[in-house]
Amino acid sequence: MKQIEGVMYQTNAPKGIDPDGIYFVQVDTTKCEGCGACEEVCATGAIQSINDDYIHQVVDTAACMNCGQCLVSCPYGAIYEGVSYVDEIFEKLKDPDTVVVSMPAPAVRYGLGECFGGAPGAYVGQQMHAALRKLGFDYIWDNEFAADVTIMEEGTELINRVKNAGKKDTLPLPQFTSCCPGWMKFVESYHPDLLPHISTCKSPIGMLGALAKTYGAHETHTPAKKMYTVSIMPCIAKKYEGLRPEMADSGYRDIDATINTRELAYMIKKAGIDFNTLPGEDPDPVLGESTGAATIFGTSGGVMEAALRLPTRHSPASI
Ligand code: SF4
Ligand code: SF4
Numbered sequence: 303m304k305q306i307e308g309v310m311y312q313t314n315a316p317k318g319i320d321p322d323g324i325y326f327v328q329v330d331t332t333k334c335e336g337c338g339a340c341e342e343v344c345a346t347g348a349i350q351s352i353n354d355d356y357i358h359q360v361v362d363t364a365a366c367m368n369c370g371q372c373l374v375s376c377p378y379g380a381i382y383e384g385v386s387y388v389d390e391i392f393e394k395l396k397d398p399d400t401v402v403v404s405m406p407a408p409a410v411r412y413g414l415g416e417c418f419g420g421a422p423g424a425y426v427g428q429q430m431h432a433a434l435r436k437l438g439f440d441y442i443w444d445n446e447f448a449a450d451v452t453i454m455e456e457g458t459e460l461i462n463r464v465k466n467a468g469k470k471d472t473l474p475l476p477q478f479t480s481c482c483p484g485w486m487k488f489v490e491s492y493h494p495d496l497l498p499h500i501s502t503c504k505s506p507i508g509m510l511g512a513l514a515k516t517y518g519a520h521e522t523h524t525p526a527k528k529m530y531t532v533s534i535m536p537c538i539a540k541k542y543e544g545l546r547p548e549m550a551d552s553g554y555r556d557i558d559a560t561i562n563t564r565e566l567a568y569m570i571k572k573a574g575i576d577f578n579t580l581p582g583e584d585p586d587p588v589l590g591e592s593t594g595a596a597t598i599f600g601t602s603g604g605v606m607e608a609a610l611r612l613p614t615r616h617s618p619a620s621i
Contacts, residue, residue, distance in 0.1 A: 321545040325384040326368040326538050329359050333380035340372035340381060346492070365491070368539040369484040385541050387532075387559035388569060394530045394559075395438040401524050404439040405510050406430060406534040408446050408600030410563045413536060417567030418577045427597070428582025433570045435583060439532070443518065444585045446592035448510035449599045449608070452481065455503040457612035473498050479605065481505040483543035506599070507533045507540065508549060511556030513589060521588045526554055533560040536600075 329340075329349070336356030340349045348366035352359045360366055373381040394400045411427035420426065431442050456479065466472040480486060480501045489496050503509075511533065515526040533544055543549070544557035561569075570577050584590070595611050598604035 319545075320547075321542045322364045324542075324545070325360055325363055325366075326541055327360060327366065327370060327373050327381055328384045329357075330380050330382060331357050331359065333378055334358055335378050335380070337377060339375050339377060343371045343375045345369075345371075346488070367484040367487050367491075368542045370538040373538070383538055383541075383562075386565060387561055388565050391532055391559055391561065391569070392572075399528060401440045401529045402438065403441045403443055403514050403518070403529055403531045404434045404534060405443055405445050405448075405507060405514065405531060405557075406434070406566075407507065407536055407540075408449055408597055408604075409536040410534050410566065410600075411597075412600045413563040414567060414577075417564065418570075420578075426577075428584070429577060429580045430566075431585050432580040432583040433566075433575055433577055436575050436580070437569060437573055441514075441518070441522065441589075442583075442585045443510070443514060443589035444592060445506050445510050445533075446596035446599070447589045448506035448513065449596035450592050451509050451513075452503055452506045453595060453599075453605070453608045453612060456480075456501045457609045459501055459503060460609070473502070475499075477501055481605070482539065483546075484537070484539035487539070487542065505543065507535065507557065508543065510589065511544075511549060512551040515552035515554055515556060518589045526552060529554075530558045531556065533557045534563070534566050535560055536563055538562065 334357045336351070336358065338351070338356060338358070340358050341347075341351070346365045346367060348360055348362050349358055349372050350361050351357065352361065373383070391402070394402050411425055411430050412423050414430055415424040415426035416422050431444075434442050456477075459473075460477050463473055463475055463477055467475055476499060478485075478489075478496070478499050478501065480503060483505070486500070489500060504512075511531050514531050515529050518524075519526040519529055533540060535541075540562070541560040544560040549556045595608035598607055
């Protein structure tokens, strides 16, 4: 275990093990005051009192959705993230035999600026790309590319469900998104009857990890086995998603590491990069390009607006 800015982390991220058995959030029982705020916000009962002093703990990792709501609700700062890849990523960035690829989510560029004194929600996408390049990432690819792919796939699937509604072998309406791994685990664990309503598409990061080590590797003449893909996400549940056993369609682990916005900010600060004076830069070609529809994924209502913009001749407006 290691102390970083008051947070205890596992220094080695777990690999090749069942993510349902991992504590992605944990309680520092020496800081817990037994107020119960975490239990009140937990939708599944995964965090409970464990003794007469009302000290709380995550008692069931399989029941925990890794949503992080208990962590942000604890008034005493007693809940921390149990998994971090930060040290491993710094090592990979120094290794000349590893090609390190960045894959930041749309939302990260709306949260990162606040870590450097900016206004909450301010867009800092171009400075984020520059900071990733300065950190030493070999390819600045971007999950906005895969957000566009997702919206084309999910939108097309929705249109087909609507057009074929009521016909034999057609998946039912309404269609729900599969993008959120907390939501996915909740449905799988508590409402498996809803699974036919979930989009059959992967989340954007699920797509980009596989695309990076197949199409991206081919286009850049990089052996996929040398590639190390870093998912940069706004939430803890994405660490769970990256470790799901089925995320290996490329023939390798599609996602090698997952960090959140705060951890990226920590890495930028630790590397001594003056974020606020960075000139804006573009991502790299092949898997870095995207449309405005992908950018608005990171804002409330953005996924739905992106779906409604779907530029196909079968657009939702025509059905
Ligand atoms: S919210 Fe924090 S202090 Fe309160 S019971 Fe939960 S872990 Fe303990
Ligand atoms: S992360 Fe979410 S599901 Fe897990 S214990 Fe905390 S509030 Fe409950």
